[in-house]
Amino acid sequence: MADTRRWSRSERPPRWSRSERRQRPPRWSRSERRQRPPRWSRSERSERHETLTLRARWEPYRVVLASRIRSQRSYRASFALDLGSSLLVGLVELAEVAVLFLAVDRIGGLTLAQVVLVFGIADLTFSLADMVVGHCDELPRFIRAGTLDVFYLRPQPLLLQLVTSDISLRRLARASVGAVALVVGLVLNDITWGPSAVALLVLAVLSGAATFAALFVTAAGLQFFLVNGAEMTNAFVYGGRYAAGQPASVWPRGLLVVFGFVFPMAFTGYLPVGTLLDLPGVPGLPGWLGWCAPLAAVWAWVLALTCWRWGVRHYQGAGG
Amino acid sequence: MRSPVGTYLRLVRAGFREQSAYLLAAFGGLVANATFGLLKVAILFATVRAAGGELRGYDLAEMSAYIWLSQGLLGSVNLTGRTDMADRVRTGDVAVDFLRPLDVQAAAVATDTGRRLFALLPRGVPSVVIGALLVGMSTPGSAWTYLLGAVSVLLGIVLSCACVYLLAVVGFWIVETRGLQILYMVASGFLAGLFVPISLFPDWLHAVAVSTPFPSMMMYPVDLLSGRVEGLPALLLVAQQAAWLAAAAVLGQVLTRAGRRRLEVQGG
Numbered sequence: 010m011a012d013t014r015r016w017s018r019s020e021r022p023p024r025w026s027r028s029e030r031r032q033r034p035p036r037w038s039r040s041e042r043r044q045r046p047p048r049w050s051r052s053e054r055s056e057r058h059e060t061l062t063l064r065a066r067w068e069p070y071r072v073v074l075a076s077r078i079r080s081q082r083s084y085r086a087s088f089a090l091d092l093g094s095s096l097l098v099g100l101v102e103l104a105e106v107a108v109l110f111l112a113v114d115r116i117g118g119l120t121l122a123q124v125v126l127v128f129g130i131a132d133l134t135f136s137l138a139d140m141v142v143g144h145c146d147e148l149p150r151f152i153r154a155g156t157l158d159v160f161y162l163r164p165q166p167l168l169l170q171l172v173t174s175d176i177s178l179r180r181l182a183r184a185s186v187g188a189v190a191l192v193v194g195l196v197l198n199d200i201t202w203g204p205s206a207v208a209l210l211v212l213a214v215l216s217g218a219a220t221f222a223a224l225f226v227t228a229a230g231l232q233f234f235l236v237n238g239a240e241m242t243n244a245f246v247y248g249g250r251y252a253a254g255q256p257a258s259v260w261p262r263g264l265l266v267v268f269g270f271v272f273p274m275a276f277t278g279y280l281p282v283g284t285l286l287d288l289p290g291v292p293g294l295p296g297w298l299g300w301c302a303p304l305a306a307v308w309a310w311v312l313a314l315t316c317w318r319w320g321v322r323h324y325q326g327a328g329g
Numbered sequence: 330m331r332s333p334v335g336t337y338l339r340l341v342r343a344g345f346r347e348q349s350a351y352l353l354a355a356f357g358g359l360v361a362n363a364t365f366g367l368l369k370v371a372i373l374f375a376t377v378r379a380a381g382g383e384l385r386g387y388d389l390a391e392m393s394a395y396i397w398l399s400q401g402l403l404g405s406v407n408l409t410g411r412t413d414m415a416d417r418v419r420t421g422d423v424a425v426d427f428l429r430p431l432d433v434q435a436a437a438v439a440t441d442t443g444r445r446l447f448a449l450l451p452r453g454v455p456s457v458v459i460g461a462l463l464v465g466m467s468t469p470g471s472a473w474t475y476l477l478g479a480v481s482v483l484l485g486i487v488l489s490c491a492c493v494y495l496l497a498v499v500g501f502w503i504v505e506t507r508g509l510q511i512l513y514m515v516a517s518g519f520l521a522g523l524f525v526p527i528s529l530f531p532d533w534l535h536a537v538a539v540s541t542p543f544p545s546m547m548m549y550p551v552d553l554l555s556g557r558v559e560g561l562p563a564l565l566l567v568a569q570q571a572a573w574l575a576a577a578a579v580l581g582q583v584l585t586r587a588g589r590r591r592l593e594v595q596g597g
Binding site: 086090091092109115117238241247259261 | 351353354356357358360361363364365367368371372373374375376379380384385503504505506507508509511512514515516518519524525529530531534
């Protein structure tokens with residue numbers, strides 16, 4: 010059966026042939042689903058990997074994304090407002106922290122210039138993750154409306170479909186605020202430049218984006234259970250973004266456990282900056298901890314994929 | 330025939346009861362509120378301590394009262410700019426609303442107010458309780474403060490619903506109001522004092538904030554409930570809230586009538 014599923018680009022569209030569809034109805038009964046999870050098994054996937062070129066595999070995703078980009082640009086006035094607003098979101102978030110420095114010189118041991126750097130890394134990485142996977146927030150809507158079942162019918166991995174179902178161009182404006190803050194922060198602070206400083210920064214940005222992306226996926230996985238309680242995950246997704254821009258040195262122990270390690274927000278800004286600038290940091294934590302940002306990202310993805318798998322297994326379909 | 334006011338009060342009740350069906354959603358909101366509250370406590374307390382125990386008239390207990398009261402009101406004051414009304418205008422469903430023997434604006438604001446009032450029970454009060462228990466806060470002395478505070482909270486909630494309605498009916502002209510909604514969300518949250526009290530703003534920004542209706546939605550009710558503003562100044566704040574509400578109501582009427590003439594529904 011697996012042989013019939015090989016298709017080349019010319020043989021698209023990626024729908025099942027008639028005979029196949031008869032063998033495998035678009036909805037599974039409960040018992041069947043347990044035997045046969047609605048995603049391709051590993052062996053099937055690797056087989057497809059051999060038979061399809063990378064380009065052909067990417068093609069359906071590219072087409073979807075291109076259409077999403079076109080659609081966002083079609084309401085020009087709204088798109089311009091969207092871009093402007095997103096820019097403002099970033100500026101206001103920076104202002105929230107900066108305003109506090111009107112009255113004091115240091116908060117949690119950090120000067121304004123240092124906080125700008127923390128904010129820059131955290132905000133840039135959050136916006137990048139938000140642009141690519143932020144629309145996973147829409148999952149409860151798909152679940153409620155029953156449109157998620159359509160995703161199950163397509164011969165592509167569910168998570169990958171969801172991620173590539175949209176891309177939010179307006180987040181580019183948002184990311185630019187983070188990028189500018191990052192550059193300003195790098196200029197204002199006294200950094201001993203060298204290969205290790207550059208490596209630390211690159212690591213911090215890449216792992217930060219991966220960590221935030223993992224948070225979105227974690228939240229999406231939990232939505233299968235919460236459905237109407239979607240706001241609960243905002244506690245760690247948007248709360249996490251808020252936490253990431255702060256000096257972790259002000260957190261009490263409880264917050265440090267939650268946002269330092271369970272949802273490793275401290276690794277997306279504060280800790281790498283602490284290592285880069287050689288700051289005293291949180292008492293009891295070593296100064297080289299900023300180098301562990303990739304480990305934090307790996308942990309966040311373990312958590313994310315666990316939640317996602319768990320959610321997908323739990324999903325029963327919306328009936329109909 | 331029922332009195333017109335009675336009809337809208339029933340809509341408020343309907344909105345209230347509608348939300349009572351979504352308890353898990355309300356609980357989710359509470360978890361998010363409490364998390365943000367604790368993060369705000371961490372950063373704002375650190376700032377107050379760094380400033381030597383007092384920051385522009387805020388000590389730790391007052392800062393705590395500000396944080397938890399504002400987090401508690403967050404579920405009830407609409408600072409996101411999102412409403413059903415915006416969707417109804419975009420899809421043309423609003424045509425049905427115009428057929429009903431009700432004022433479209435009053436009905437929409439009444440229903441929304443009912444929904445938002447409900448959030449005080451599962452989100453508002455528990456947030457304040459969590460804050461009082463975990464962190465502790467200052468409390469006002471007199472019963473008068475609570476009474477005036479309650480009036481102010483109610484005015485703030487209705488005002489936020491009335492302003493969001495304005496945002497929705499702008500959709501008669503620009504169809505897709507998403508961008509405008511995000512702009513509103515950013516501006517309203519910041520200027521209403523959701524992230525930091527507006528008295529910490531630099532003077533020029535403070536002047537900008539108080540010339541908008543946003544502090545009337547959240548900052549003033551919080552100031553009154555926490556007992557930061559008392560006596561005549563408190564009454565003046567409430568009067569200011571009422572004036573903004575009247576302005577929003579009038580503007581809403583004008584826009585609704587103009588929009589109605591512009592509305593074009595296709596199909597049948």
